[in-house]
Amino acid sequence: MRGKKIIIGVCGGIAAYKIPQLVRLLKKRGACVRVALTDAGARFVSELTLATVSEEPLYRNIFPPTESEGVDYTRHISLGEWADALVIAPATANTLARLSAGLCDDMLAAIFLTLRPGKPVLIFPAMDGQMFLSPSVQRNIATLAAQGCSIVTPESGELASGICGIGRMPEPETLVAALEEALHERALSSPLYGKKVVVTAGPTREKIDGVRFISNYSSGKMGFAIARAAVERGALVTLITGPVHLSTPPGVERVDVESTAEMNAAAEGFFGSCDLFIGAAAVSDYRPAAPYEGKMKKDDEHIELRLVKNPDILAGFGRQKSASQLAVGFALETRTGLESARKKLTEKNLDLIAFNFFDRKTCGFDVDTNILTLIGSDGVATELPQLTKDEAAGKLLDAIEQRCLNNGL
Numbered sequence: 001m002r003g004k005k006i007i008i009g010v011c012g013g014i015a016a017y018k019i020p021q022l023v024r025l026l027k028k029r030g031a032c033v034r035v036a037l038t039d040a041g042a043r044f045v046s047e048l049t050l051a052t053v054s055e056e057p058l059y060r061n062i063f064p065p066t067e068s069e070g071v072d073y074t075r076h077i078s079l080g081e082w083a084d085a086l087v088i089a090p091a092t093a094n095t096l097a098r099l100s101a102g103l104c105d106d107m108l109a110a111i112f113l114t115l116r117p118g119k120p121v122l123i124f125p126a127m128d129g130q131m132f133l134s135p136s137v138q139r140n141i142a143t144l145a146a147q148g149c150s151i152v153t154p155e156s157g158e159l160a161s162g163i164c165g166i167g168r169m170p171e172p173e174t175l176v177a178a179l180e181e182a183l184h185e186r187a188l189s190s191p192l193y194g195k196k197v198v199v200t201a202g203p204t205r206e207k208i209d210g211v212r213f214i215s216n217y218s219s220g221k222m223g224f225a226i227a228r229a230a231v232e233r234g235a236l237v238t239l240i241t242g243p244v245h246l247s248t249p250p251g252v253e254r255v256d257v258e259s260t261a262e263m264n265a266a267a268e269g270f271f272g273s274c275d276l277f278i279g280a281a282a283v284s285d286y287r288p289a290a291p292y293e294g295k296m297k298k299d300d301e302h303i304e305l306r307l308v309k310n311p312d313i314l315a316g317f318g319r320q321k322s323a324s325q326l327a328v329g330f331a332l333e334t335r336t337g338l339e340s341a342r343k344k345l346t347e348k349n350l351d352l353i354a355f356n357f358f359d360r361k362t363c364g365f366d367v368d369t370n371i372l373t374l375i376g377s378d379g380v381a382t383e384l385p386q387l388t389k390d391e392a393a394g395k396l397l398d399a400i401e402q403r404c405l406n407n408g409l
């Protein structure tokens with residue numbers, strides 16, 4: 001649960017009073033919890049209580065409280081993209097109907113519609129027993145289950161009306177256990193589960209002298225997103241990274257390096273043992289032949305810096321990989337560089353390459369989105385739209401999972 005981003009959708013049922021306890025239990029396990037409250041939910045549990053226990057603002061309306069604050073064009077979609085899982089508890093008959101119909105009339109509905117495919121949605125209906133068993137509610141539940149939501153049947157017992165019957169929401173501990181199991185199952189079902197994955201990320205630095213270096217604009221965001229997504233699929237991930245300002249995704253083993261030689265040495269240590277090697281680092285192709293000890297003085301009008309070629313880390317892995325190992329790389333090119341990407345795929349003996357052009361606004365270094373074309377060793381190219389780096393990482397891993405399945409790995 002550590003580091004998992006969970007959204008709890010709280011609807012208008014008496015069981016809403018149990019949700020602050022659920023939030024506390026999840027936070028104790030290290031999850032980040034955000035709450036989306038329906039208007040009816042707010043009549044049962046206060047915004048202040050939920051905001052206090054979650055230590056996050058509450059989410060209710062799609063629209064900002066005052067439009068003069070300026071419009072955030074991603075407000076209605078950013079949470080669905082953020083979340084690793086959505087728990088709707090208690091789920092009322094009304095919200096089940098809204099969600100099964102695809103309505104988008106509050107933040108909870110918007111999150112439901114924009115949650116990334118494959119992320120678990122756990123729904124805990126809680127209401128009067130007759131209402132729960134009514135054909136309308138059962139039809140809506142069946143629709144949501146057919147879409148891949150996990151519907152947890154309510155427990156039987158005394159209901160708020162005093163009547164005994166089905167309809168009670170389970171205790172928060174049971175909700176936590178169900179969520180843990182759902183997150184675990186998702187990982188278990190991935191071909192990457194238990195696989196040893198090495199990802200290189202970020203730039204490398206090549207020393208000119210004691211205080212100066214050659215490097216590039218890479219932020220490391222793409223490599224870190226890949227490492228995070230691979231851990232979520234149950235992989236054992238080692239992230240070998242150049243100097244970046246990013247925190248280590250939970251569950252990832254991180255190795256910090258500076259130069260290409262250091263990155264190469266660290267990577268070589270895993271060549272024989274890893275199942276999958278993903279080269280996402282922007283490696284400096286050349287390094288100064290003779291870095292100056294100390295600080296160079298500006299005495300001369302002209303200086304010449306002689307550079308020598310660095311080892312190609314990914315190609316090194318590609319040369320020696322066995323039939324059960326996969327090699328995946330990126331090809332950073334200008335917009336028209338698809339053929340060059342194909343050439344790199346062949347020359348480095350890769351199973352998959354992500355052709356990545358750069359314009360420094362929507363894709364490439366140090367931006368939050370990317371536009372990739374995935375090319376397999378069979379030559380088939382799949383163009384992806386502009387995506388966040390987290391989404392792009394998910395698509396890349398989907399393609400890798402497919403190759404694992406095709407190759408029986």
Ligand code: CTP
Nearest residue numbers: 279280281283285311312313314329330331332
């Ligand atoms: N790569 C590597 N080691 C290097 C250079 C590149 O591991 N010394 C990897 C990158 O991580 C990436 C792929 O190889 O996955 C392609 O990198 P790219 O910079 O696009 O191409 P280069 O091979 O460096 O070729 P060029 O700079 O001529 O385009």
